[in-house]
Amino acid sequence: MSRFRHMIRQTLTVARRDFIATVFTPTFLIFLLAPIIMMSFGMIGGLGAASVAGNSIDKERIIAVVPADEGRALLAADARLRPVFRRGDAPPRLFIEPPAADPAAQARALFDRKDIEASAVLRGPLASPTILYGNREESRADYLARLAEESLRDARVPTTLSVATKQPVHRVVATASGHGQAAFFTVFGIFFLTLLLAGQAVGTMAEERSNKVIEVLAAAVPLESVFLGKLIGMFGVAILFVGFWATIVTNVGALLPAGMARGLADIGPAVGMPAFPLLFFAYFTMSYMLQGAVFLSVGAQASTPREIQLLSLPITIFQVAMFGWAQAAAANPDSWIARGAEIFPFSSPLAMGARAANKPELWPHLLAIGWQLLWVAITIWIGAWLFRRGVLQSGGPKLFRGRSGKVPEAAANIPH
Template sequence: MSPFRRMLRQTMTIARRDFIATVFTPIFLLFLFAPVIMGSFGAIGGLGAASVSDGAQDKARIIAIVPAGTTPVIQRGDARLRAMFRRDETPPALMTVTPRRDPAAQARAAFDAKNIDAAAVLYGPLDAPQILYGSRGVRAADYLATLAQVTLATERLGGTLPASNPTKIRMTRTGTSIGGQHQSAFFAVFGIFFLTLFLSGQVVGTMAEERNNKVIEVLAAAVPLESVFFGKLIGMFGVAVLFVAFWGTVVGQITSLLPAGAAAAIGDLTPAVGGPAFMLLFAAYFSMAYLLLGSVFLGVGAQASTMREIQMLSLPITILQVGMFGLSSAAVSRPDSWLATFAEIFPLSSPFAMAGHAANSPELWPHFAALAWQALWVTIFIAVGARLFRRGVLQSGSARPFWRRRRSSD
């Protein structure tokens, strides 16, 4: 048997061992359904925040201190202007008040009212109104200024604005749009970041237990450490693929039930390389991102011997992942810049940035070079991690690298 085939066989044996030990346990079900648990807590928190926000919005008001004759006109103008806003962007409800002896004092007193939360208050003549607003009422003040203009124009035209009956025709692009490409690029970067953040961190602790049980010494005596490291990385990557395949199937079934409007919004995400090629490249770059970050985490985590040390490593690991996400997000928003070039070349950010590159550029040849470049760095990280483990933990620094070893039969 050739050295390469022997090393491949040993690697796959370690990978199969770790995959089975991880998947065929009850804990794996908790890990598999962790997004449901996280989503449930997120939904509960979101509902609580939404109820608080809705309660505050119900009390918020914009106030117009205008004469009684102007009240119907300003209310009609308010109804006309509100039709242009989305539901979550609508200004606070309008409240009209008849002016008293001192409208300025009346406007200032509205901010101290106990039954409402005044966002902005208008008083004075409509051709030169005075508008007071609170700390979060800048947009409400702008809305009141526009409403005063509409009301003034309506009064000068005799109480009604001329009617207009426009014909609206929806157009669809025949090609990809720049906005759709940038959105696709961001979602690609975010998707890989979320998956690697959720999945690759578990690689850190894969060797701590075996170090405590002295199992790693038995494995290191039987097979090269490079095969142990790469096998463990492949095994945990198999767990990640199983997780992604399960939830990808679930999400795919859910998206088929979306309403037409949501499906159309998803259809606007148009990557430059085309949908099928983009999906293949996304899968390839997710694999490379997992292997790159996993190989780094495996090498760093192999130096830890206790769970406390592993927990201490979790913060810098998360900071590293967030940093790669931030760098790649900035890069995909500025394609063809020096920042994008740096993010595409730097090994740890390259999968993220190149996934965004696939959404922004139709060229395919850079991806073959990028995947080869990333695979090279996976090999380097594994070799360096195994060598550091051999020298620092096993105290066998004189051992030769696996590529220099000969078969015992030679």
């Protein structure tokens, strides 16, 4: 056999070995189907966001505080004008409210109701109505003014055309759809930060395993303490990262134009301030601890970069699944989907963060944080047990003790 043919044969042998080592593994099927799985979860997330937007559209409405006969005229004009709009551009549904003793206070109070979201309210005579409108909703006020004018035309009133007075209303509390948007951003924020920061645990644990450092540490202290200590140390790095970017975003937010800042005022959490930032931080902590404990366990099992990649992929896909589930919970806060996401430990931090944005009650969060802490402890214990059984090949923490019960010299020299 010539030297060239021998080199070709060796090359193909190495290629066959690597191909078989990669393909003939259970996780390769997940890797092969990853694009379909990721697109499916992306679709779930998109449907969740669309559901949030759809819920806000269902609650939005324009209202006329007028007597019944004028209300019928406005509804007739609305039925005639509405078909000219494309489906996505049509104004919200028109509702008629009979005037009370103080129509001005009644119209203003409609913007503070929780069961609806008034974008524009008309009151007063149709010839000279006063129209209140919310942030960035002037087009709704224009439509109501047009309806008043068309109503006068239909009645052939021998007066001048309608002249409306338009007044913006700045809400002091977030709207119902604003709660939904806050829930969506909360889920996305916790998911993004956890996905970005928790993955560092895999490489750290695998590196120390390859350097035999983890075996020495495990001989000196309980393995559960090693896992928890590493998790807390890496969480400190995550806090530094979050604090740095939070400072930048806060300062940039102060430079926003006044109109944009007023528009963002409609978005806000139901639990209010300062409870929401504290809950967001608590749920980010729980999410990081849960996912970080899983990544630590994976890193402890992996001995090569290839194994790290193959084992990390299913976890990442699982994280995306939890994100999609929590988005669906944020869009439907009173559904069984939301209850399931709030109870399942790995989706619970995301779903409970969304609940803080959607609902004002605080007591469920105390139960949820306690439940999540329990699962952090369980996940760390399982990871340590798997490492002890599968990697150290030990039935317990006495792996590094000889028959005499003495600790190896390398472990004994570690300062306490």
